[in-house]
Amino acid sequence: MPAAEKSGPGQIGDSPHGRNCEILVVGGGPAAATAARLLTSWGRDVLLVARPDADEPELSVSLTPSCRKFFDLMGISSAIEAAGFIPSHGHTVWWGGSERVEPFAEGQHGWQVSTGRLSRVMLAAVEAAGGRVQRATLTADEVLAWPARVRIDATGRSGVLARPLGRRRYEPGHRTVALIGHWRRRGPWPLPDPSHTLLESYADGWGWSVPVGPDTRALAVMVDPRTTSLVKGEGARAVYLAEIAKMSHLTEAFRGSDLISGPSGWDASMYVAEQMTGDGWLLAGDANAFVDPLSSAGVKKAMASGWLAAVAVNTALTQPALASTAYDFFAARERATYTQFLALTRQFLLDGAPAPDHPFWADRGAPAPADDRAAVVAAWERIRAASHLSLSLAPDVTFAPRPALTERAIVLEERLVTPRDPDGVRFVDGVDAVTLVRLAPRHAEVPNLFEDYVRSAGPGDLAAFLKTLATAVARGWLLGV
Numbered sequence: 104m105p106a107a108e109k110s111g112p113g114q115i116g117d118s119p120h121g122r123n124c125e126i127l128v129v130g131g132g133p134a135a136a137t138a139a140r141l142l143t144s145w146g147r148d149v150l151l152v153a154r155p156d157a158d159e160p161e162l163s164v165s166l167t168p169s170c171r172k173f174f175d176l177m178g179i180s181s182a183i184e185a186a187g188f189i190p191s192h193g194h195t196v197w198w199g200g201s202e203r204v205e206p207f208a209e210g211q212h213g214w215q216v217s218t219g220r221l222s223r224v225m226l227a228a229v230e231a232a233g234g235r236v237q238r239a240t241l242t243a244d245e246v247l248a249w250p251a252r253v254r255i256d257a258t259g260r261s262g263v264l265a266r267p268l269g270r271r272r273y274e275p276g277h278r279t280v281a282l283i284g285h286w287r288r289r290g291p292w293p294l295p296d297p298s299h300t301l302l303e304s305y306a307d308g309w310g311w312s313v314p315v316g317p318d319t320r321a322l323a324v325m326v327d328p329r330t331t332s333l334v335k336g337e338g339a340r341a342v343y344l345a346e347i348a349k350m351s352h353l354t355e356a357f358r359g360s361d362l363i364s365g366p367s368g369w370d371a372s373m374y375v376a377e378q379m380t381g382d383g384w385l386l387a388g389d390a391n392a393f394v395d396p397l398s399s400a401g402v403k404k405a406m407a408s409g410w411l412a413a414v415a416v417n418t419a420l421t422q423p424a425l426a427s428t429a430y431d432f433f434a435a436r437e438r439a440t441y442t443q444f445l446a447l448t449r450q451f452l453l454d455g456a457p458a459p460d461h462p463f464w465a466d467r468g469a470p471a472p473a474d475d476r477a478a479v480v481a482a483w484e485r486i487r488a489a490s491h492l493s494l495s496l497a498p499d500v501t502f503a504p505r506p507a508l509t510e511r512a513i514v515l516e517e518r519l520v521t522p523r524d525p526d527g528v529r530f531v532d533g534v535d536a537v538t539l540v541r542l543a544p545r546h547a548e549v550p551n552l553f554e555d556y557v558r559s560a561g562p563g564d565l566a567a568f569l570k571t572l573a574t575a576v577a578r579g580w581l582l583g584v
Contacts, residue, residue, distance in 0.1 A: 136409070191299065197302070268381055271376050398444060521578075553565060
């Protein structure tokens with residue numbers, strides 16, 4: 104691959120080598136860097152164009168330990184550990200009247216980082232892999248006219264292609280403004296674990312705090328601009344301090360500390376693009392959808408989206424006959440991810456509402472959709488009580504090829520398809536549902552069915568196998584017991 108090269112702020116090299124590329128990635132955050140690093144490592148000619156470094160925001164964010172699997176996938180875990188980010192060991196939560204100190208499982212740690220510093224580490228990793236990184240601010244017309252086979256918009260909320268082409272839709276009832284300031288304290292912070300992310304819900308919104316240095320923390324309040332004095336035109340500082348005063352635990356934790364910068368305002372409203380791919384382009388990360396920061400999963404979601412975008416693009420370029428399938432799969436997975444986060448956020452907000460009739464909480468909270476756990480348990484009780492199995496394949500079950508994700512390509516594999524599951528099902532809790540459902544009608548005893556499954560699919564966990572069998576009955580893939 105060619106050596107990495109840079110242009111000055113607002114400039115792009117005019118030589119054919121400087122502009123021409125197979126894949127243009129626009130953006131400087133985790134989604135852009137993930138896509139560019141992976142595609143470059145897979146042998147693709149990638150040019151990443153990020154806006155000038157001085158224009159990059161420095162927002163404080165929390166990375167959970169589960170981000171490590173994406174750092175490992177990209178081969179940058181050692182660079183992340185060497186970057187000097189503050190290790191985070193969990194959360195301290197005052198939510199909906201409950202108080203919890205939640206350390207990460209098995210002694211794992213995450214990181215407290217600033218988006219600007221994380222971006223610089225990840226962009227350096229793109230260059231280390233042989234990708235080209237240049238600095239400039241591009242318009243949508245410039246991106247679409249770029250001499251590249253594929254363009255990935257990973258420009259986050261600014262959405263260079265997402266705004267004109269993606270038909271961005273904001274989530275009703277989730278218009279949120281974050282007011283963020285930095286506070287310094289002389290002496291230790293009065294917290295169970297100062298590395299923790301802090302969360303507190305209160306009548307008019309919720310707040311969070313993360314450490315940004317040995318004696319400094321960021322403190323944010325998340326409010327609805329319609330229901331605070333922001334709408335009356337009062338200054339952000341006055342509103343910020345008034346909102347903090349409504350939180351008993353964070354107020355106490357920050358007593359004796361000084362506001363040294365801010366607050367700055369940031370739009371944290373949820374949105375999703377109605378169109379995520381088009382002719383020679385696709386949207387990745389926050390360009391296609393933004394989820395409420397309550398989940399602390401923003402960076403992980405962005406890296407997952409960047410990986411999925413890289414896989415879709417690699418598939419389309421390697422196997423042009425699967426290009427449409429790959430891009431449709433990408434868009435469907437991204438929409439499903441947004442839907443899952445929306446449901447999760449609404450449940451969190453429902454659980455945290457100290458004043459459920461307040462507009463901030465009433466507009467956002469909604470019960471999570473019902474799952475089929477009760478039906479699975481009932482199906483298992485029927486199986487266990489039966490003297491023998493007598494199962495048959497439901498008439499609406501078929502086995503058909505559907506797109507499936509591998510580390511660097513989207514492939515077609517056989518899946519179990521029903522009207523309820525048109526995209527198909529292959530695995531349930533790690534058990535091959537296709538194999539199990541095919542074999543089940545042949546056996547009258549559960550032990551014999553399990554032995555046959557192991558011979559066909561390889562070693563498996565018995566408890567997971569039994570749960571999948573019960574799931575197949577509960578969902579109507581198998582009839583009878």
